[in-house]
Amino acid sequence: MVNTRSRCTHTTTKNSDNIQEEPVMANPFATNATAFVPFTESISGTGLPSFLGTFHQDYKFWQRFSPHCRALGHLTNSDYTVRHMIEFIWFSLGEFQEAIMLWEPLLSIVKDVLGMENNSTAYFMSGLAVAYFRIGKATKALNLLQNLIEIFKRIMGEEHPTTLHTIQGLSIILICLERTNEALVLLQPLVETSKRVMGNEHPQTLNMIEGLSMILSGLGRKNEALILLQSLVEISKRVMGVEHPHTLARIEGLANILHDLERKHEALEILQNLVETSKRVLGEEHPSTLNIIHNIASILIMMKRLNEALELFQTVAEKLKRVLGDEHPQTFIRIKSVADTLYFLGRKDEALELLWPLVKISKRVLANEHPQILSKIKGLADILYLLGRTNEASELLQSLVEISKRVLADEHPQNLSSIESLADTLLFVGRINEALELLLPLVETSRRVLGNKHPQTLSRNQSLADTLLELLQALVETTKRVLGDEHLGHDN
Known part of the structure; x- marks a missing residue:
């Protein structure tokens, strides 16, 4: 079969002429720190610990408690206070899965004892929403916050600061689900209400304006x-x-x-x-x-000042190794930035040397289904593809797709992006039918979730067209070989 893939474009190379690193915001566990700070503050009115925006400063301190958490976690008769403290520590470590395992039953207890319209119940609902958000279960977080907003409206009023702040958190989750227009519709009037209720220069009003600017930028x-x-x-x-x-x-x-x-x-x-x-x-x-x-x-x-950029990336990676450890998600991301830059400088062997340890870390992380780093593993697979290691890239992406489906919602943007990368890689290595099996439902889902004119939908339409073209080329070659050139273009 003639491989026409050189005319097609892998998702990793669609913007290769404009080499740039995506800016990553401050909080090592947040999707976007400038977005996440107002979100955590918006629900802190119900008592959510304010350390959420800054706990990375004490990461080593909190890490000392993890063996004790694991030991106490096995006790079936742990009382409420002990269990609450354990989930608090897991939260401070960014171990949101562990925190959720404790938080869900605690919320059930609090609901039964205190009722839905109680501050402690609201605390657990808001905290659980944050935890869901941070492990990629944005739809679950969305549902919890929607319920919480209705409770706040009923017991505090529609224009109470806590109600307004929680609505702001809801808008941030909508952004993460790429429902940016809905977030805009929600936040624009909220900014005006906040100005009227709290004042033009109140810190929460400023946070909402910041969130609005982020939405406009995303659009x-x-x-x-x-x-x-x-x-x-x-x-x-x-x-x-x-x-x-x-x-x-x-x-x-x-x-x-x-x-x-x-x-x-x-x-x-x-x-x-x-x-x-x-x-x-x-x-x-x-x-x-x-x-x-x-x-x-x-x-x-x-x-194009790549050598200067490389020096800075290396400095950041080394400091994060020392501060957070080799396997922390932020360290992983920064090492990958070093490898990407080495690749663009043509130093491919050095890039690969850095990437192999990351692949091993990725396999361990995937085994633990650590959601915060799934999108970064996709980026690792993409750079392996660019380095010509298509089999390794394909293997990593297949594992990623399976785990993303299990950990994230089927229609989560991150999940769709991983499926697209895998389809492109399969197409490149000639596994056309497998690529087509992925792309047909992907395009339909993308049209339904994002809309026909969304850039990612258009990109996936092109990938589908590329795949169909590959199949057509294969059919033409087979027809020539079996029937001869003269049969092409004839009905019988």
Whole structure:
């Protein structure tokens, strides 16, 4: 069979002319820290611990408790207080699966004893929603928050700050489910209500404006997002102070929008000034500081200054190894950034040398179904594909797809993306029928969930067309061989 795949495009190479690293926000377990901070704060009115936005600072401290948690977890007669403390510690470690195993039965007990419309019940519902959100079960989190919002409306009122903050959390989950237009419809009036109820410069109003800018950016309305963020940064400097962590995060968000708008030099200047402030205020090894350095490196990649970017990526990876350990999700991500850059510099052997340990870690992580890192394993499979290790990429992707289906909802965007990558890899290695079996339902699901004109739906339509073209080419070659050229184009 003639392989025509050279005319087709794998998902990893569709944007290969614009080499860039995706900016990754500060919290090592969050999908997006600037999104997650208002979400956790929005439900903290019910008592959710405020450490959720900053627990990475004490990761080593909390890690000491894990053996005791495991020992106590086996006790069937653990009383309420002990069990509650154990889930608190699991949460602080980012071990959300462990926390959920304790949280679900505790919520059931609290509901039975105190009823649905009680602050303690609301605490457990909101905390469980966060845990579901952080392990990729966004639909479960969505359902819990929708119920919680109705409770808050009934017992506190529609415009109570806690109600408004929980609705904001709901909008963030909608963003993660790529239901961005729904999130916009929810958040726009919420910002106006918050201004009226709490004031234009109240911290929660500022958080909501920040969330609105993120939604606009996600919808491709970058200039509108930029205008909002520029104003927000100035207010945040005046109200909270130039060196407040929220102000620093918003300045970083502003730089990221400029990055997206390809205003690279402006973004770089902002981040270079910001990193010095962050080092002084938060410390040189604080994850937020390291994240800013990562984003500086990402801009340098866009500017084709790859060697400078590599040096920064290597610095970040080494510091995270020391602070968080070799197998922490953030360390995994940063090492992969080093490998990606080595690949783009043509140093493929060095890239592979870095990637093999990550593959081993991935297999261990997949065995434990660790959801926070599933999307990063997909990226690892993609770079293996680019390095010509298609069999290893295919094997990793197949495991990833199976586990994603089990851990995430079938229609979760991350799951759909993994299936697309696997289909493209199968097509590249000539396993056309298997690729087609994946792509046909994928395209239908993408059309239903995202819409016919969504960029990812269009990309998947192209992949399906590529696959059908491969089948047609194979049929033509077989017909020529069996019947001869003269039979082509005839009805009998």
